[in-house]
Amino acid sequence: MTGTAPSGAAASGIRLPRALMLALPLVLIAVVGALAPWLAPASPSATDLSASLEGPSTSHWLGTDQLGRDQLSRIVFAARTSLSVAAVVMTLAFVVGVTIGAVGAFAGGIVDRLVTWAVEAALSVPSLLLALAIIGIRGNSVPNLILALTIVAWAPYARIARGAVLGYRRSAASEALVGLGAHPLRVLFGHVIPTASRPALVFASTDVGAVVLATAGLSFLGLGITPPTPEWGQMLVESRPYLATAWWLWLPPGVAITVVALSGNLLSEHLGVAPELRRLRIRRPRPTPSTSPKRGRAQTAAKTGRPVPLWEMRDLRVDFDTPDGPVAAVRGLDYTLDRGEVLAIVGESGSGKTVSCLAPLGLAGDRAAVRGSARLAGTELVGAGEDTLRAVRGAEIAVVFQNPYAALNPLRRVGALVADGLRPPAKGHQARERVVELLRAAGLPHPEDVADRYPHELSGGMRQRVLVAAALAGDPDIVVADEPTTALDATTQAEVIELLRRLQRERGLALVLVSHDLGVVAHLADRVLVMHDGVAVEEIAADQLPNATHPRTRDLLDAVPRLPETRAGTRATTRSTEARC
Known part of the structure; x- marks a missing residue:
């Protein structure tokens, strides 16, 4: 910084x-x-024909x-x-x-x-x-x-x-x-x-x-x-x-x-535009009872007498329309997530991890065709209207995106960016206090000063913490962290992981962690879902990862760098924060 x-x-x-x-x-x-x-x-229309066409003089400087x-x-x-x-x-x-x-x-x-x-x-x-x-x-x-x-x-x-x-x-x-x-x-x-x-x-x-x-x-x-x-x-x-x-x-x-x-x-060629234009704040209408996931969860639980999973995927399928025809990114995914639980989704690039999380929220782009079922507290999101999805995004499910610098608008101050996620919306001194509180909760030093800075004035770790603060601004039940440590150095990665763990415990959040990093998975997750080619090939408790039996999971574990054997014949292993599986 x-x-x-x-x-x-x-x-x-x-x-x-x-x-x-x-x-x-x-x-x-x-x-x-x-x-x-x-x-x-003189008056510009005052005429004097006697003085017509006189050259410049002390009486008429330009004639x-x-x-x-x-x-x-x-x-x-x-x-x-x-x-x-x-x-x-x-x-x-x-x-x-x-x-x-x-x-x-x-x-x-x-x-x-x-x-x-x-x-x-x-x-x-x-x-x-x-x-x-x-x-x-x-x-x-x-x-x-x-x-x-x-x-x-x-x-x-x-x-x-x-x-x-x-x-x-x-x-x-x-x-x-x-x-x-x-x-x-x-x-x-x-x-x-x-x-x-x-x-x-x-x-x-x-x-x-x-x-x-x-x-x-x-x-x-x-x-x-x-x-x-x-x-x-x-x-x-x-x-x-x-x-x-x-x-x-x-x-x-x-x-x-x-x-x-x-x-x-x-x-x-040299014009510098003022960095902050006054913006018009428009309050987001509150979701109606029929589209409120929290209300739907309470009603469903009362009817059935049993708790409803906070987040439930059933046969989720996502296809992308391409010039060469439809391409299947997710092919029948099933899993559930309860409040306070941490689920890690791991797999190689292109396995469908991120798409499976973003597609039900309408964030996979116009070319994505989503089928199956994705229920948030009993409310179906696949096929839901934009009003329902907008009521869910930020307020029920928040996303921490992979590239913090690209995800933050470089033309707006950090405080204004975090304030956009506040639920209910706020302005003036009230918004300022809430933003500073969120930045402080995200572990940023001098949050009052950080709120007035632009993204380019912060380090990579600080920008990642700003994204975490923005995700928490809507007080969501679920946070999807899409490879939150990819672009960070090892020390900063450990700090961000510790931040996510602390916030998850303090706020009772359910966390979906999308990552290549098995070190992150082992230290943070309760369960691990291993994906390959758009399909979940294995679901296992995080503490049982060394005992995984599926070949794809074994391949991911074997990809973690290991130290050579010591003289005593033992093998020391190291968690790799850059394991690209």
Whole structure:
């Protein structure tokens, strides 16, 4: 942690002055335009024919035009006009484009196809011709100019936002959020739209110059800002008869347009987006009695007079649709899990361990076809609707994913990430207290400080503990730990395993441990389920692993590295935290 924070600070220290330097011309012009009524030495529309076409002097620093109007005053007021139009156009284009692109990618299906077609159609039409057509039909006015430029400008923002959201939807951070049971609207407004906004904001800095140039171009053609309102493009139009005799008429507005465009283009290459955008918190509706697993468990137990298994798999089958046809990942899996029990699922890569845990929760992807039965406290999850699954994820079953860095959104602070899993949802000081308490329970030192950090500022072990804290935020009955020690060193692995053991005992959790590491299994699990090729080949008590008889289990045990025999003829064995079976 201490090694990465200074690097990030140093990088920010390098970028920030450069960004300010590049933005300074644009900011100064905007400030001058905003203060035009107080900074301009004269009225921009005051004419004096006796002083027409005078060169720069102490009376008129940038000379006068053909009507004797003060050129400096007109330049200052033109900045106000041009940048005001650009600000309105960019705001509308940004909001419309990002919203359409983000919603299309988030919804998928026909909605996404319609958005794609609309963006492609808008980008295929020459922008200047489209703006000319709109103004020609609706008439020449400032509102029509803004409308025309907005219709021209929204499509690139939509395309950028769509690409950002599609990338986010395929990320481990998105899967982790869904695994916590977050409501789709909360995901949309708290994660998807901010994710889409950041690259779009970078593009917006480039678009400043483009909108100013478009406004000037339309005014140059007589379809933009009409006289006597000063505008840089209009000033260039009026200077055409005097290009050879009055350079002060065309050079200042031309320089102003160039500076704005160049500043925006250079700024876009170094733009640093604010790391945290305000997010809209939407409370997840509580599950109805018919879909509440805890209520269902109590009702079923009362009817039958015997306890219902907390988690029960019966003939679970998972197939994936591929270009070469269906591929069976899980082929008839059966097991049960009771409260407070630790079940380890082991096997080589591709044996179906992780898929068997995530598929019943709807986390195996759109190409997964799930059959059979997976009951949580008597509530069937296979074939259940999204509302039921969302009520279960996070609040009943939480998942600690394998790669902590990929599962944490790098653009959000740790505290905000953990707060997304709180059940019931909380905000403000209450959420802060609960998050700090969870981080402390996960064994993180100085949890108040950790809550304000970003994932890249933490070590691998600390990030794994953050995932554990996020999983506990919904007070679940079951935690699925998907190879929680894979990317960690031996010392950190032991700490994480000790953390899981402690939390499991203190909270009475049922734990499903997916792992290649037989050392982890031996020290933490009550039972071990050995999988091979999508099938459970053996189920055995953890303390009986040395006596396992199935050939696949024996192969896994033999894969554990062993020390050579000692002189006394005894053999010492070592637990391997990197046994890849």
